[in-house]
Amino acid sequence: MSRKQSGNLSGEWERFHPRRPEGNDEQMTTREDRRPSRGWAAAAGLLLAVTGAVVVNPAPAQAATAITINGASGGRTFDGVGAISGGGGNTRLLVDYPEPQRSDILDYLFKPGYGAAMQIMKVEIGGDTNSTSGAEPSHEHTRGQVNCDRGYEWWMMAQAKARNPNIKLVGLSWGAPGWIGNGNFWSSDSIDYLIAWLGCATSHGLTIDYLGGWNERGRDLNWYKNLRSALNSRGYPNVKIVASDDFGWGSADDALRDPAFGSAISVVGSHYVCGYRSSQTSCPSSANAVNSGKTLWASENGSDDYNGGAPALARGINRDYIDGKMTAYLNWPVIAAITPNIPWATTGVAVAPQPWSGYYSIGTSTWVMGHTTQFTAPGWRYLDSSSGYLGGNRNNGSYVSLRSPTGSDYSTVIETMDAGSAQDLQFTVTGGLSTGTVHVWSTNVRSGNPADQFVRRSDITPSNGAFSLTVQPGYVYSITTTTGQGKGTATSPAQGALALPYSDDFDGYATGREAKYLSDHQGSFEVVPCAAGRTGQCVRQMSEQAPIFWTSGHAEPFTLLGDVNWRNYTVSSDVLLEKSGYAQLVGRAGNYNHDNPHNLNAYYLRVADNGSWSIRSNNTSGNQRTLASGTTTALGTGRWHKLALTLNGSTLTATLDGTTLGSVADSTWVAGQIGYATGQGVTAQFDNLTITPLGGGTSPTGTIRGAGSNRCLDVNGQSQADGAVVQIWDCNNGANQTWTATSGNQLTVYGTKCLDAPSTTTGARVRIWSCTGAANQQWRLNADGTITGVQSGLCLDVTGAGTANGTAVTLWTCNGGSNQRWIRS
Structure with a gap:
């Protein structure tokens, strides 16, 4: 993506x-x-x-x-409408959902005659590196060590196939382990790597229909020719190649200039053909693409909110064919099964952020997609003379037959x-x-x-x-003239918090699997037999060298777990360093910058094998501060130690093997997840995770802090007058920043004033007003961190994604931006 x-x-x-x-x-x-x-x-x-x-x-x-x-x-043959699982980590939490909710969600995604009824799905070939909303594990962390049971994409494909045996499957790499080509993706190593992945698919009873190169990272024409030869000679002649999953139609130009390259590929796939995150009103390809004789795909589109992106999706599915003769449309992603602090937390056709409660939400985009998928099938043929714009005018709308x-x-x-x-x-x-x-x-x-x-x-x-x-x-x-369409009837349970205390000894998982709720964002943390004589299973960071990155920022391995509203707690874990370097416990983790996922809002306790330690704070701009540091007895390697980080109000305390290392005061981050982290290429094991509450968690009364700005919802000038506007401001615990969530769905301040929406119009600036009980003073506090007006259905939004003191807070269409997510404390 x-x-x-x-x-x-x-x-x-x-x-x-x-x-x-x-x-x-x-x-x-x-x-x-x-x-x-x-x-x-x-x-x-x-x-x-x-x-x-x-x-x-x-x-x-x-x-x-x-x-x-x-x-x-x-007309051309229709290949299908579907979506992408990967690019990356966006499906992670779905596998941890309880039944029946997990099956209900999968039915809404894939079951014919029920919901989105996807006809084609692209999955990420995991590469141990962040590829937008997380990292997916590789089947081959180190050369020759193939494990076909890692990750959840095999499970995802099997579930899709079980519901729709005719669904087409596509594989594509975003990143890759660093051993490949000594860091060069366009090498024979990566071809061998992809062939091994196809072998894993076969071992799971899956047939891969299409295979791509390196997502949005250009193309090497000789590599594609070599890939075709390898597929033909090693038992996969029926796997078709898509090139090059990038922007524009240069692959079609290359296919005309280089017939051998043209013969190697079957599909020319381009991304965001209507414009990146656009309204998808105009979706051309190119004359060379149309005349190339190749199948044309819009092989990645969307990146929009599961509700707010529905109009663009409706246009794009039709107009991709009308304007550019594209016969497949793949939305990014399938679902946002991630916590709300992760980038792109409401994209896809549905959201599933809370496996612990079973809560999910099916978006309008599901039904827009279903309007094509439930009424057609791959192999149908477009009727060109029966497709176009109503009255010849794009503004009237479009139709395809x-x-x-x-x-x-x-x-x-x-x-x-x-x-x-x-x-x-x-x-x-x-x-x-x-x-x-x-x-x-x-x-x-x-x-x-x-x-x-x-x-x-x-x-x-x-x-x-x-x-x-x-x-x-x-x-x-x-x-x-067909029948068999339908609308699913399963409903979601209510939202709920992940309760503390929480613990996991990791002994209940098979080797190679990911621990429940643990979501990788760089590197790969998976369950293995414990080292150094310890029985049972432990979590190990598996990436032994810097990967071939997809993101521009080269983050170190980290993984997160938990509820973004956890506030005061102690996170502790046993840790064993396998080689020289450092391991870290993460606390109060919030948002991160998807271009550089190392830029995470969080606190860290870092300990190294030589005994150096530090308590650190980081943010989305990469401004890492050392809050406290020192040296203790060397931890060495191959030995188990117990680390603990206590976050109690503004007091942060680090302990090692029961001895306090140091304590410091800092109030930058008030709530968030826990996590594990290591230095780049450092393998380490973790065991006996516990998160113990200290009291003072989210209560009905406290501040409401913007996830994107880290500033508080604030009544301008500390005014108590009806009509005083609301903004963001540095958090100061003032009475004008202290809000109470009432049983009547109100947010009150000063005891008698309510957060009030003067209208249901997007852009309306919220204010305070004497409480009346009216619907314009009622608010829903949602699991994804958004606050929506009961009357308007719109989100509480920091205008223009601003972060400066005094930036206005308004109503706006919910879109998944960090400027629409809030943390209560």
């Missing part, structure tokens, strides 16, 4: 295109009884009579648009994301397609109400192959 920018980006398009009011249900009629205005009035009256609901008539339909669905039209490879079935997917009014569409079916009953499904993408998503509408009976449909603005529609 490309991470060119960070912060509050997924909402930028919406900042210039404010959310419109929710649209109304569409009208569906046959051509013979179509009476738009009177039909709507009758339908509205009936609905009012039956339900008591208030129905607002839609804007008048525009002049009718004629669409011919011609089964004889030429596809035909089943056998029989006369067809489906047409329509999106009206930017339309300003209803549109009357008149269809004529010809070219050997079925003229029988048409089934209609719709999603109101502008609505946050799940009841408006993936709704089965009344069937239409064409007359002599003709029928009409009135479509509303901001919707996705699927019209089809």
Whole structure:
């Protein structure tokens, strides 16, 4: 995945295109009884009579648009719509979910006729290095030492296949262990490495359909030729090669200039073809790409919030083919199964941040994806003359039609994301397609109400192959002659904290697996038999040298675990250094910079084999401070020691083998996860993890600190007047920064004033007001760290992702930015 920018980006398009009011249900009629205005009035009256609901008539339909669905039209073969597990670590927590929630989530992702019904999935070939939201373990940490049971991608692929045996699987590397080519990915070592990975897939009963090179890191044409030869000679002639999973269509140009390279590859895959994190309104490829004879894919797209990114997804799936003849669309990622402090914590089509509570949320993007995947299948054929823009105008929306490879079935997917009014569409079916009953499904993408998503509408009976449909603005529609579609009914349990005390002796895991909730962000921490005569299992940092990095920042190995709201606790663990260097305990870990994941908001207790120790603080800018340090008896290597870091208010205390090393006062970080860390290439073991609470955890009353700014929610000028605005400011424990979360969903300050939203408009600045109990003074404190208005559904947002004192706090569309996440203390 490309991470060119960070912060509050997924909402930028919406900042210039404010959310419109929710649209109304569409009208569906046959051509013979179509009476738009009177039909709507009758339908509205009936609905009012039956339900008591208030129905607002839609804007008048525009002049009718004629669409011919011609089964004889030429078009390319459809390869599928799906997503990416990896790039990286974004699926990590899913495997730790309890049943039935784990299966429920997997059903929503992969099960046909239930949710997103993904048809293609790309997975990361783990490389022991951070690749955006975490690091995934390699199957071969050191040359020749292959273990096919590491990580969770094998499990993920098997679960996808169990639900959809026809799903296509793709493998791609982001980073790699440092032994490969002595740090050069474009080497014969990496080809051998990929062949070994394919062998692991075979051992798991998995068939990999496609294989790529090095994600977003250019291409070496000879390497691709050599890869093709190796695949052919070593038992994998049916694995197709995708090149080069980068930006633009240079691989198509190279295929024309170098026929041998062209013969080696089957697919030209490009990233963010509509623009990086764009609204996906225009999605061209290139003339060379279209004329190359190669299959074209939009092999990575999205990077958007699971709800807020739905309009862009709806446009892109259709427009990638209309504009650029791309026959596959892969969203990044599949799911955000990560804690809310990790980069891109709400991207994908769903979120699953709390395996301990079982809580998850299915996004609007799931249903947008389902509008294509539940009505088509790989092998169907696009109908070019039956695909395009409504009325020839991009602003009206787009439509694509596809035909089943056998029989006369067809489906047409329509999106009206930017339309300003209803549109009357008149269809004529010809070219050997079925003229029988048409089934209609719709999603109101502008609505946050799940009841408006993936709704089965009344069937239409064409007359002599003709029928009409009135479509509303901001919707996705699927019209089809197929059946079998459906909307899953599983529901999530409530959110909940990971309770303290917490402990794990790691003895219950198989060798090579990851301990529960432990999420790697650099290096690889996995369970192995304990060393130095200790029985049982321990966690070991496995990366023995610097990897081939994918990120620009070259972080040292670290892994995190726990609840981001843990505040005052002691984290302790047994530690054994296998070689000279240092190991670290991490406390109150928060956000990190995805370009340089070493820049983590956290405290560290560092101890080295020579006896040097220090308590340190770090932040997302990489400003590491030594708060206390000293020297004790040398720890040596191959010997077990017990480390403990106590974080109690502003007092930080380090102990080694029960003896206090030192203590220091610092109040920079107030809450966060725990973790293990080592120096680069330092192998070490960890055992008997315990996190013991000290009291003073999150209470109903305290500060509300911005995750992105590390500044507190503050009433301007300490004013107690109604209408005083709220901002961020340096935390000072003042009464104007002390908030109470009440049982009535209010956030009160000064005892009698409530956090108040003056309107439901994006950009509205929040303020304080005398408490009234109204919905505009009620707030949801969510598991992902966001605070959303009960009335508006919008997030409490620091304007422009600012971090300066006095930056305004407003309502904004939730987008997963760190400027919309808050830590209560």
